[in-house]
Amino acid sequence: MSARDWRIGVAGLGTVGTGLLTFLSERPHFAPAGGKARVTGVSARSRTRPRPFDISNLPWFDDPVALAQSDEVDLFVELIGGSDGPAKAAVEAALRAGKPVVTANKALIAEHGAELAALAEAHEVPLLFEAAVMGGTPAVKMVREAMVGDDLTSIAGILNGTCNFILSEMESGGRAFEDVLAEAQRLGYAEADPTMDVGGFDAAHKITILAALAFGCAPNFAAAEVEGVDQVELLDIRMAKDLGYRIKLIASAERGEQGVTVGVHPTLVPLNHPLAQAGGALNALFIEGERLGRVFLQGAGAGAAPTAAAVAADIADVMTCASRPVFQKPAGELVRFRPGDRSRNVVRAYLRLLVKDEPGVIAAVSETLAEAGVSIESFLQKPVEDAQGVPIVLTTHAVSEAVLAAAVERIAGHPAVIEQPRLMRIART
């Protein structure tokens, strides 16, 4: 182990960046390989903006690319965010200058991971991103390092704390999505523009990264099927609960014979399942391997201190010269995984209809499903005071997604069906 000191440049001084500066200043003895870590340059948009950490004594760079290239920086930490723009330019500049890079940026890694891995490999430097998935909870190291002796088959979990908070609050407080989202924004759990979170894209970035690590392939964000929580209604949360389920935004990646299927969907999870128990802003993840079976991880997925701890763990890897290929294989061998054939996916499903209160509707729905070969597992009809019609909910036995989608399309065209049917998967247990 080398006892050299490391000069660190930190670009981005928001939640995570100032969290990291605080971490390093409170731990002057942070020296995983004997040498010290010293911040020798910082960059953000505004030099004068008040921050929870005093940066007046740290060398300032207006341009994060200049910081990445500075002779005073040995290790570059990117905490700006965004898949392109200054974050990408600065990371590329650091790698080209032969400097190790640590980032928390899931969008950057999910969308440009393969080309950045090639750049890192060409310059023989590490590119690390533990904080990009599950914040402080070590999902990346678990998949990339600890479970590398197994052949992983699937990963599924809750990877977005904002969505989990929103769904938990909708259920516990009986409140509508918009109402809880506004509160999440007030509390700082949700961004002013919440699209990345509530639209499911943030979770999709994270599961794309885990899929690449788990299955040794290039991240393929474009192949992820993405659905957010913005369409989840309180009515569905109540109905699901009556049936013994809780709705969670589940990100999943599965290796099959056809290829790899990656998606993010609101999903019904049995109430006693560990993923249903992870409430508030928690993140939780199942990783399944052929030898080990299932491993369950749960913890903080965001926040200054937990996320900074994950960034510090990557800095420690650089300082101890820990080295692995970015995505399990040499970059030249990485190919994007072949997306699995979704039409062959077999799922159990939840279907909620809002229908006119008239005779024969239930029979028509049951008949359409039976004709299509969809077998009903349970059925619930419950008058709801503030609903426009009568909600009918049913769950199905396992059925191909393509068959189910076709049957639901036919049901949607029935004159007694008031609004577009709501279809959600039921989690595999």
Ligand SMILES: NC(=O)c1ccc[n+]([C@@H]2O[C@H](COP(=O)([O-])OP(=O)(O)OC[C@H]3O[C@@H](n4cnc5c(N)ncnc54)[C@H](OP(=O)(O)O)[C@@H]3O)[C@@H](O)[C@H]2O)c1
């Ligand atoms: N927040 C979390 O809990 C969390 C958890 C896991 C991963 N992450 C990831 O960590 C990264 C940072 O997140 P964050 O929450 O800390 O973001 P943030 O609070 O919005 O901070 C972003 C920082 O980037 C700076 N910045 C923006 N444009 C810049 C530019 N052109 N040049 C230099 N600096 C620029 C901003 O400068 P100003 O301050 O001057 O505006 C700000 O300091 C993101 O990739 C995010 O996805 C965050």
